[in-house]
Structures are given as structure tokens and as C-alpha cells.
Amino acid sequence: MANTTLIKASKAKNDEFYTQISDISNECSHYKGHFKGKTIFCNCDDPYESEFFKYFALNFNHLELKKLIASCYIGSPIANTQLSLFDHESVENKTTKHPHRIEIMEMVEGESSNERGLPLVEYLLRNKKNALTRLQGDGDFRSPECVEMLKETDVVVTNPPFSLFREYVAQLIEYEKKFLIIGNKNAITYKEIFRLIKENKMWIGRMPMGTDMLFNVPEKYEKNFLENKREGSAYRIVNGAVKGRSQACWFTNIDHKKRHEEMILWKKYTPQEYPRYDNYDAIEVSKTIEIPADYSGAMGVPVTFLDKYNPEQFEIIGMSASAGYNAEIVGLEKNSKFKDARPLMNGRNTYARIFIKRKQ
Ligand SMILES: C[S@@+](CC[C@H](N)C(=O)[O-])C[C@H]1O[C@@H](n2cnc3c(N)ncnc32)[C@H](O)[C@@H]1O
Secondary structure, three states, X not given: OHHHHHHHHHHHHHOOOEEOHHHHHXXXXXXXXXXXXXXXXXXXXXXXXXXXXXXXXXXXXXXXXXXXXXXXXXXXXXXXXXXXXXXXXXXXXXXXXXXXXXXXXXXXXXXHHHHHHOOHHHHHHOOOOOEEEEOOOOOOOOOHHHHHHHHOOOEEEEOOOXXXXXXXXXXXXXXXXXXXXXXXXXXXXXXXXXXXXXXXXXXXXXXXXXXXXXXXOOHHHHHHHHHHOOEOOOEEEEOXXXXXXXXXXXXXXXXXXXXXXXXXXXXXXXXXXXXXXXXXXXXXXXXXXXXXXXXXXXXXXXXXXXXXXXXXXXXXXXXXXXXXXOHHHHOOOEOOOOOOOOOEEOOEEOOOEEEEEEOO
16 A cells, blocks of 8 residues: 555656746747638646646737636645746635636737736636636546547647646547647556657657757756755756756647658668677667668667667667567567566667658
């Protein structure tokens, strides 16, 4: 029992990381045409605190949105670091004891924008076309009323709870929604997520995977970081504010230019430079930029290859990241002499590898 609680707590530890508007704006700027005339749903987002909601509300006209919806979960605590806009509201209003949804149909700017001194939500609700409504249930993205909102949505954009990432993505796929979401890089190695990547039903967004993503965090996280964690690994201090670090990246099924850029391959294959694995019929390529131009067989490349993955240039065959052999994920037949499922070279483990082939 105690163990299960510990596992749950550790899985949920990044569930309250709040995305910075600079990261949202940088990523969303690459998909502008895909938002035009569309209904956008941020379904893990308290409109009083979410920078996703703020970004889409403030850019409602610029992006030519049809509608913006945000709904929030009952458990969402106040993120003090993000509430500068709403500072004069009472704490009672800011909490999500009563989960709600907000629907924005119109953002009137111009003359009335001098009223922007108001909290954004309050400002938007002056317009009778917009509405804030209490939810019947707890605001869980899987609840029937949230699913109803999802059904009327064109594009879902948010940073969902990391601990529910598999279920979250499965629901988007089930309802055939376009999405642009943040997730932990480790999710790539989840069987269900990797399958979608392999089948080109989901890919990495524009932000390079190596980017050090920082998030706003609730006060209780700040305290824990400062007291128990190492600066630089779990958190960083930026302009005096504590920011949580997470191995996160963007996942999407919306096409973007980078996905069609061809990688220039310049290295020639030699058996010395590209040794074979002991247990798989593939060669080891330890750096993505060194993929040989003239090798047509299977190659094991670092997971960050996905940053450069162009489906017209390469085919993803499989992936091996952990000790358990799952033929569907590995994608290659294992030499039965070896117990270890991870790619081995001279008996030693290599890192997690994605297996790819060049397309002719
Ligand atoms: C990683 S935080 C991100 C919040 C916000 N989207 C952002 O990026 O700033 C995930 C949010 O999902 C909410 N959440 C947790 N479980 C949920 C659920 N089952 N359904 C909907 N939201 C949930 C949490 O309260 C939390 O605010």
C-alpha cells in the first residue's frame, strides 16, 4: 500500500508545472494557419492562471479563432508566480474549488483595451458573448461534460498532467483531434506513445528536444526545491523566481515545416566506425548527424533523432530503451543468444536507441 502511494506521488510530482507564455508563444507561432477559424480547447487549464488561456485570449483576433474554451480540474492549486494579472482578485475567486469552463467567442480590442487594467477573465466576461460556467463534475478531462467540449473542438493545446499522459493522448486519438501538447521526453519510450510516433500519427514539435524547459511552480514546490533539491538539476532561479526544470518537449499531430527538412548526410559507412550490435542486426550510430549516407540497413540512433525526423527521408522501425524485450517496440529480431534486450556492443549496453532505415 505504502509503495503504491509512493509511486503515485513520484509520478504526479510534475503535475503542477505551469507553462511559461514565452514557450507557448514560441511554439504556437509555427502553427498560425492551423488555428484560423478553429475552436481551441485548453482542457487542463484554469483560465485564472493558465498562460495557454491567456495566450489564446490575447491573440484571439490575430489568430482569427472561432472560439476558445478552457476548463480546469478541481485539484488545481493557485500558482502565485502566474497571477500577476489577477492580483486584486480575492483568493476565493482564484481557487478552483468549483471547477469551471470559460468560453470565449469574441475579444473586443481597440477603444476598450484601455480597460485592460482589469483581470483578463473579468475583462473578457464584460462581453455577453463570452461565458464562465461552473462544471457539474470535477473537470477531469475524461468526464462526460469535458468530453462533450472536446467533441466540438478542432485543436487541443495544453500541458496536461504528466502522470496521465498516456490516457490523455489516447483520448485525443480516440476523438481524432488535432493537438499541440507538452509531455515528458520519457513518454517517447512508452509503448503506446512510441507506436503513434512510429506510425506518423504524432511527432515532436518545433522546439528542439535539447531545450532546457522551465516552468512556473506553486509555492509548495518552490519551498521543496529550495530545501531539498539541487539547483540546476530540479530547478533554476531566473530573475529571482524559482522555476521547475522538466525533461519536456512538445508533441503534436499538426504538420510543420521542420518535419519535411531533409537532413544532409555526408558520412560514408565503414564497419570500423559503425559497429554492429551483438544482439540485433543493425549498426550503432551514436550521433544523429553522423548517419551514413550510403547505408541502407537498420541503424540504431539516439532518441533525439526525432528532432530531425523527416518521414520522407527515414522510416522508424522500432525502439529499444529498457531491459524488457517487446518485439513490437524493438522492431528487430533479437539474437536469442543474448538475454539483454537493450542493444549491446561487445557485451556492453548502449543508450536507448531508435531503429531507423533510410527511405530510398
Ligand atoms: C502540468 S500542469 C499544467 C497546467 C497548465 N496547462 C499549464 O500548462 O500551465 C497540469 C494541470 O492539469 C490539471 N489536472 C490534473 N489532473 C487532471 C485531470 N484528470 N483532468 C484535467 N486536468 C487535470 C492539474 O491540476 C494541473 O493544473
